[in-house]
Amino acid sequence: MPHDPDLILIEHPVISHLLTVARDRKTSSSRFRAVLETIGELLAYEATRDLRLKTRDVQTPLEPFRGQALAGPITIVPILRAGLGLATPMLSLIPTARMGHIGMFRNEDSLQPEHYYEKLPPDVGAGPAILVDPMLATGGSAMAGASLLKQRGCRDIRFICLLAAPEGIDAMQRAHPDVPIYTAAIDRQLNDYGFICPGLGDAGDRIFGTTD
Ligand code: PRP
Secondary structure (H helix, E strand, O other), rough: OOOOEEEOOOOOOHHHHHHHHHOOOOOOOHHHHHHHHHHHHHHHOOOOOOOOEEEEEOOOOOOEEEEEEEEEOEEEEEOOOOOHHHHHHHHHOOOOOEEEEEEEEEEEOOOOOEEEEEEOOOOOOHHOOOEOOEEEOHHHHHHHHHHHHOOOOOOEEEEEEEEHHHHHHHHHHHOOOOOOOEEEEEEEEOOOOOEEEOOOOOOOOHOOOOOO
């Protein structure tokens, strides 16, 4: 299979171990959240390797030093609800980032995303936007999120998820070929209800302990 520079599968033994814990139906919500925190930091670490830097002059206790700082402003944008579980660890890695929120849920009959909330920094387009959602299933939510960010002026968007289905990857890449996808796993397929298989179930329910 040719290497696709815009589909980055982040492989790491710790991620493989923890992702299996996350998939286990017996894993509690508190453990699920903890696992997502650790995986989220590792994903963020890999997905931010190419962020731009600017020069920053500081004074060490001994002498002046010309160092670097992240060129901002960087905005982390979780797609509510489930995106929150990944966004918090990203913010731990990049504490100077801002957080913007997009509320979107998937209509269970049509599988189409329904947009119910938006709170983004007014200058969100002034720097990179990191769109996060644990699941890329049909791709509807991620595509709508990326479209919204583009409408708000974003030109540098990257999408980070935990699990991606081939159907969602394909749809997202067709709609937004300029948005790289970072994922911890590419699962087999969607089932008839639009769930990723083998998957981990409904990420939002598992994070927040609800059953819908
Ligand atoms: C899930 C998931 C994604 C979306 C993925 O959210 O967190 O946002 O579905 O599906 P798609 O790729 O087919 O759009 P859900 O609708 O369950 O909302 P929630 O995050 O509030 O639980």
